[in-house]
Amino acid sequence: MxxxxxxxxxxxxxxxxxxxxxxxxxxxxxxxxxxxxxxxxxxxxxxxxxxxxxxxxxxxxxxxxxxxxxxxxxxxxxxxxxxxxxxxxxxxxxxxxxxxxxxxxxxxxxxxxxxxxxxxxxxxxxxxxxxxxxCPNLDARQLDANSVVFVSTAADQQPELNTELCAPARFSPMPSIAYRLARVAAGDGIAGVSLYPVSPHDVLAGHALLKAAGGDLLDQDGHPIRYDDLNKPLCRSCFGGNLAASQHLAARPWHQRLSIP
CATH class of the missing domain: 3.30.540.10 (Fructose-1,6-Bisphosphatase, subunit A, domain 1)
Incomplete structure (x- = not known):
C-alpha cells in the first residue's frame, strides 16, 4: 500500500x-x-x-x-x-x-x-x-560535534541559548516537527525537538520513521510516546531520534532557559 x-x-x-x-x-x-x-x-x-x-x-x-x-x-x-x-x-x-x-x-x-x-x-x-x-541506523550514532539537532524556527531568535542546549551538537531550525523527525530518521541529524505541545497528527508519521531507523520519540520526562488514546494530548515537549541522545536532551532545562510563548 x-x-x-x-x-x-x-x-x-x-x-x-x-x-x-x-x-x-x-x-x-x-x-x-x-x-x-x-x-x-x-x-x-x-x-x-x-x-x-x-x-x-x-x-x-x-x-x-x-x-x-x-x-x-x-x-x-x-x-x-x-x-x-x-x-x-x-x-x-x-x-x-x-x-x-x-x-x-x-x-x-x-x-x-x-x-x-x-x-x-x-x-x-x-x-x-x-x-x-x-538503511540509516540511529542506534549507531551519538550526540557529538558532528551531529545536528533539528529545532523550530523560533531558535533563530535565541541562537546562543539553543547552541548551549544542543551542545555538543549544532542546531538547525526548520518549520515542521514532522519533517524534523523524518530527516533524523533518514540520517540527517541525531534528534528532532519540539518545545510546544504536540498532537498525534504532528508526530505519528515521523515517529513511525524513527522506529524503522532504530530510534524513538520521547516526551518531556523522557518517556516513550504511545497512542493508546488519541483524544488525550501527547506531551508538552518531544524529543525524537537516537534514544540516548533524546534522553539526554529531554533532561536539559529548555523551558527554564528559553523564552517560549
Missing part, C-alpha cells in the same frame, strides 16, 4: 507547492491556511479508499469508532511558517494498527534542498527517500 499512499501524498504536495507560489502569497492567516483543509479532504478520501478504518485529522476532525486501523494526518505541518513564506512545511500521514504505527509518510514539497519524501511501512527494511531505498 505504501506506493499508493506516496502517490496520493505527492498529489497533495503539488497543491501545497502551487499555493506557496501563488501571486500575493498563500491564502490564510496566523496558523490557518485555506490549502490545509483542501489537502486534508483529498487525503481523507483517498486514504480511506486504500484502507478502511478510523481517521484523525487536524483540519477535518476525527472519526474514532475503535476500528483496528486509524489514519492520522496533518495536511501541512508548519502552517505558520508556510504562510510567512518559509520553506519546510510538510504533509504527515501515519497509519496505526491496534495503536501501533505501521506506516509513515512525510513529504515536504518545498524546501531549500528540493521536494523531499521519506516513507516506510511495516515489514520493510530501511526507508524510502524520494524513491531510493536507504
Amino acid at each position: 505504501l506506493n499508493e499512499v506516496i502517490s496520493l501524498v505527492m498529489r497533495a504536495g503539488a497543491l501545497i507547492a502551487a499555493e506557496a507560489a501563488r501571486p500575493g502569497g498563500p491564502r490564510g492567516a496566523g496558523d490557518k491556511a485555506d490549502i490545509d483543509v483542501e489537502v486534508e479532504i483529498l487525503l481523507r478520501e483517498g486514504l480511506l479508499r486504500l484502507q478502511l478504518g478510523d481517521f484523525w485529522g487536524e483540519e477535518t476532525g476525527s472519526a474514532l469508532t475503535g476500528a483496528s486501523h486509524c489514519w492520522v494526518v496533518d495536511p501541512n505541518d508548519g502552517t505558520t511558517d508556510f504562510l510567512a513564506g518559509r520553506p519546510g512545511s510538510a504533509i504527515s500521514v501515519g497509519l496505526l494498527k491496534d495503536a501501533l504505527p505501521v506506516l509513515g509518510v512525510v513529504y515536504a514539497p518545498v524546501t531549500t534542498r528540493g521536494p523531499d519524501c521519506i516513507a516506510w511501512e511495516l515489514s520493510m527494511t530501511g526507508l524510502l527517500r524520494n524513491g531510493r531505498h536507504i
Whole structure:
C-alpha cells in the first residue's frame, strides 16, 4: 500500500507547492491556511479508499469508532511558517494498527534542498527517500560535534541559548516537527525537538520513521510516546531520534532557559 499512499501524498504536495507560489502569497492567516483543509479532504478520501478504518485529522476532525486501523494526518505541518513564506512545511500521514504505527509518510514539497519524501511501512527494511531505498541506523550514532539537532524556527531568535542546549551538537531550525523527525530518521541529524505541545497528527508519521531507523520519540520526562488514546494530548515537549541522545536532551532545562510563548 505504501506506493499508493506516496502517490496520493505527492498529489497533495503539488497543491501545497502551487499555493506557496501563488501571486500575493498563500491564502490564510496566523496558523490557518485555506490549502490545509483542501489537502486534508483529498487525503481523507483517498486514504480511506486504500484502507478502511478510523481517521484523525487536524483540519477535518476525527472519526474514532475503535476500528483496528486509524489514519492520522496533518495536511501541512508548519502552517505558520508556510504562510510567512518559509520553506519546510510538510504533509504527515501515519497509519496505526491496534495503536501501533505501521506506516509513515512525510513529504515536504518545498524546501531549500528540493521536494523531499521519506516513507516506510511495516515489514520493510530501511526507508524510502524520494524513491531510493536507504538503511540509516540511529542506534549507531551519538550526540557529538558532528551531529545536528533539528529545532523550530523560533531558535533563530535565541541562537546562543539553543547552541548551549544542543551542545555538543549544532542546531538547525526548520518549520515542521514532522519533517524534523523524518530527516533524523533518514540520517540527517541525531534528534528532532519540539518545545510546544504536540498532537498525534504532528508526530505519528515521523515517529513511525524513527522506529524503522532504530530510534524513538520521547516526551518531556523522557518517556516513550504511545497512542493508546488519541483524544488525550501527547506531551508538552518531544524529543525524537537516537534514544540516548533524546534522553539526554529531554533532561536539559529548555523551558527554564528559553523564552517560549
